Amino acid sequence: MDLISNLNTGFGVALSLQNLAFALGGVFIGTLIGVLPGLGPVPAIAMLLPSIYTLDPTAALIMLAGVYYGAQYGGSTTAILINLPGESSSVVTAIDGYQMARQGRAGPALAVAGLGSFFAGCVGTLVLAAFAPALAGIAFAFGPAEYAALMLVGIIGAVVLASGSVLKAIGMVLLGLLLGMINTDALSGVERFTFDIPELNDGLGFVAVAMGLFGFGEIIGNLNLPAQSREVFTREVKNLWPSKDDFRQAMPAVLRGTALGAVLGVLPGGGAILASFAAYALEKRVSSTPERFGKGAIQGVAGPESANNAAAQTSFIPMLTLGIPPNPVMALMIGAMVVMGITPGPKVMTENPQLFWGLIASMWIGNLMLIILNLPFIGIWVRLLTVPYRFLFPAIVCFCVIGLYTLSNNNFDIYLAGVFAAIGFAFIKLRCEAGPLLLGMVLGPMLEENLRRTLLVARGDWSVIITRPISGTLVVLAALMLVAALLPSVRQRRDRAFGG
Amino acid sequence: MRIKSQVDFWSAIVFTVVGLAFAMGATNYGMGTSARPGPGYFPIILGVLLAVVGLFVLFGSLGQEPLEDERIVSPVWRPLLVVVGSVFVAGFLLPRVGMLITLPVVIVLTALASSEFRWREALSLALVLTAGSWLVFVFGLKLRIPVMPTVF
Numbered sequence: 001m002d003l004i005s006n007l008n009t010g011f012g013v014a015l016s017l018q019n020l021a022f023a024l025g026g027v028f029i030g031t032l033i034g035v036l037p038g039l040g041p042v043p044a045i046a047m048l049l050p051s052i053y054t055l056d057p058t059a060a061l062i063m064l065a066g067v068y069y070g071a072q073y074g075g076s077t078t079a080i081l082i083n084l085p086g087e088s089s090s091v092v093t094a095i096d097g098y099q100m101a102r103q104g105r106a107g108p109a110l111a112v113a114g115l116g117s118f119f120a121g122c123v124g125t126l127v128l129a130a131f132a133p134a135l136a137g138i139a140f141a142f143g144p145a146e147y148a149a150l151m152l153v154g155i156i157g158a159v160v161l162a163s164g165s166v167l168k169a170i171g172m173v174l175l176g177l178l179l180g181m182i183n184t185d186a187l188s189g190v191e192r193f194t195f196d197i198p199e200l201n202d203g204l205g206f207v208a209v210a211m212g213l214f215g216f217g218e219i220i221g222n223l224n225l226p227a228q229s230r231e232v233f234t235r236e237v238k239n240l241w242p243s244k245d246d247f248r249q250a251m252p253a254v255l256r257g258t259a260l261g262a263v264l265g266v267l268p269g270g271g272a273i274l275a276s277f278a279a280y281a282l283e284k285r286v287s288s289t290p291e292r293f294g295k296g297a298i299q300g301v302a303g304p305e306s307a308n309n310a311a312a313q314t315s316f317i318p319m320l321t322l323g324i325p326p327n328p329v330m331a332l333m334i335g336a337m338v339v340m341g342i343t344p345g346p347k348v349m350t351e352n353p354q355l356f357w358g359l360i361a362s363m364w365i366g367n368l369m370l371i372i373l374n375l376p377f378i379g380i381w382v383r384l385l386t387v388p389y390r391f392l393f394p395a396i397v398c399f400c401v402i403g404l405y406t407l408s409n410n411n412f413d414i415y416l417a418g419v420f421a422a423i424g425f426a427f428i429k430l431r432c433e434a435g436p437l438l439l440g441m442v443l444g445p446m447l448e449e450n451l452r453r454t455l456l457v458a459r460g461d462w463s464v465i466i467t468r469p470i471s472g473t474l475v476v477l478a479a480l481m482l483v484a485a486l487l488p489s490v491r492q493r494r495d496r497a498f499g500g
Numbered sequence: 501m502r503i504k505s506q507v508d509f510w511s512a513i514v515f516t517v518v519g520l521a522f523a524m525g526a527t528n529y530g531m532g533t534s535a536r537p538g539p540g541y542f543p544i545i546l547g548v549l550l551a552v553v554g555l556f557v558l559f560g561s562l563g564q565e566p567l568e569d570e571r572i573v574s575p576v577w578r579p580l581l582v583v584v585g586s587v588f589v590a591g592f593l594l595p596r597v598g599m600l601i602t603l604p605v606v607i608v609l610t611a612l613a614s615s616e617f618r619w620r621e622a623l624s625l626a627l628v629l630t631a632g633s634w635l636v637f638v639f640g641l642k643l644r645i646p647v648m649p650t651v652f
Contacts, residue, residue, distance in 0.1 A: 171550060415588060
């Protein structure tokens with residue numbers, strides 16, 4: 001079978017000493033940033049990017065992927081122990097996980113979250129390995145019209161899944177697309193919006209913008225919040241192993257969460273968050289004792305945690321096969337691939353099979369490492385929770401500055417990040433989410449190029465995007481998603497899911 | 501008509517102004533035609549779309565009763581000014597005097613953003629982070645960063 005021989009190649013690559021070390025490094029850093037409050041995967045990966053550009057691309061991507069799914073694990077630890085989700089997809093885990101911790105059952109909650117995530121991660125990786133080749137096969141038939149339509153789906157997905165007002169999210173995506181137009185036009189060579197600054201000829205530095213908005217901007221935002229007193233359930237984490245009863249209750253929830261997450265993760269725009277919310281709702285619905293939810297129901301931890309981890313794995317599918325980022329983290333990974341000379345898209349699998357299958361196999365190994373890293377050593381991670389923020393943010397600024405300078409050995413990117421720090425804080429104040437903007441910025445030049453090619457071939461006839469079967473289907477899908485999100489009834493439920 | 505949601509109102513102003521600015525700036529680059537779209541074609545369309553979205557948000561933000569939790573709370577200025585300021589200081593100093601001087605300055609400066617600032621803590625943090633950064637980035641990863649001031 002193809003799948004088995006492919007996975008064989010993959011494990012051959014992933015099990016090399018160097019790649020094992022990078023996978024371990026990745027999941028370690030991922031857990032660390034998931035546990036440390038106020039530091040998410042986007043600034044962390046942005047900080048790492050400059051240091052890994054010199055590495056072999058396979059090792060670099062293995063490490064970045066490890067950071068991403070490692071952060072999902074670490075995020076649940078803080079959600080359970082201090083009711084502070086380290087990651088947006090752990091928001092629902094906090095509901096029942098923290099209650100379990102208050103009842104002295106932090107150990108079983110952490111164990112179920114970890115084991116559920118491990119199971120889901122393995123299944124998600126298998127789904128990725130099984131379906132990615134098929135999808136890449138379809139993608140070879142794609143012309144510019146199909147790619148443009150696909151990006152439209154991605155953009156609308158980001159809008160629909162952003163929290164807060166749909167209209168404002170559309171505005172942020174458009175703003176991002178416009179920022180993506182600051183460059184030298186690929187087709188005519190005209191410099192656009194560069195104000196004669198040579199550094200802008202290649203476009204706004206994506207990493208600098210990401211660090212400014214998510215790294216520095218959020219530091220300013222966090223320092224604006226009043227200091228909270230946190231109750232940390234450190235000493236209670238003794239009895240780790242869940243009881244037989246816990247297992248019996250959690251098992252079906254893990255299975256349902258995994259299935260849900262694997263499907264929703266493929267959706268563009270942040271499947272992991274959606275998956276965890278949907279899994280929580282599902283568990284509550286199928287439970288015979290829904291009144292226990294919110295009061296420490298173990299299913300409320302098992303379901304969402306499995307779902308977000310399965311989704312984290314399957315969200316690699318659109319990135320690896322189509323070159324389209326479903327979320328800002330994947331956008332950063334695409335940026336990294338481009339810098340290292342790999343064109344993201346369906347060709348990655350045929351031209352770099354070592355990288356493709358090595359990355360997939362490494363995810364399975366990485367998930368195993370995470371379980372080992374997290375459960376026995378939970379005490380060490382818990383101690384990190386107590387690091388005060390006033391030590392943390394100068395360190396973040398310090399590493400970001402070094403990273404920004406080494407991007408191109410030029411201080412322009414540092415200044416650029418400084419400007420976007422202020423802009424990022426303004427967005428926090430205006431309650432505009434920066435995620436869609438970042439996605440728009442990455443997709444902007446790609447979308448423009450494909451649309452212009454489409455129009456050139458069709459002699460200015462916009463309708464080809466709708467009349468070609470695949471692109472037409474995708475456009476309809478995007479339109480349906482948008483209409484659904486704007487419908488009042490869906491909007492209310494969506495607002496409730498995001499907590500108002 | 502009064503402003504119902506300050507947050508949405510000012511977002512709308514930003515969207516509209518930025519959208520129009522991009523659209524107008526793009527007219528210099530040549531719109532082209534739909535059959536041969538020029539470099540200004542998409543920026544103009546996107547800019548106008550953004551302005552239109554801005555107007556929709558604007559209408560939504562108006563109403564009779566001002567909503568209390570949609571008000572823009574005046575920011576605490578200290579973190580904003582200090583963090584943005586130290587990033588710019590870092591950008592200015594790093595290529596000129598190298599990281600062994602820049603980093604401690606920037607770390608202490610950044611730490612000032614917190615109201616819980618203490619000299620002793622900030623200085624030891626600066627020491628540890630600078631040494632650690634040198635070990636990891638210069639010694640370990642061998643990144644090309646100016647370390648010491650360049651002597652003429």
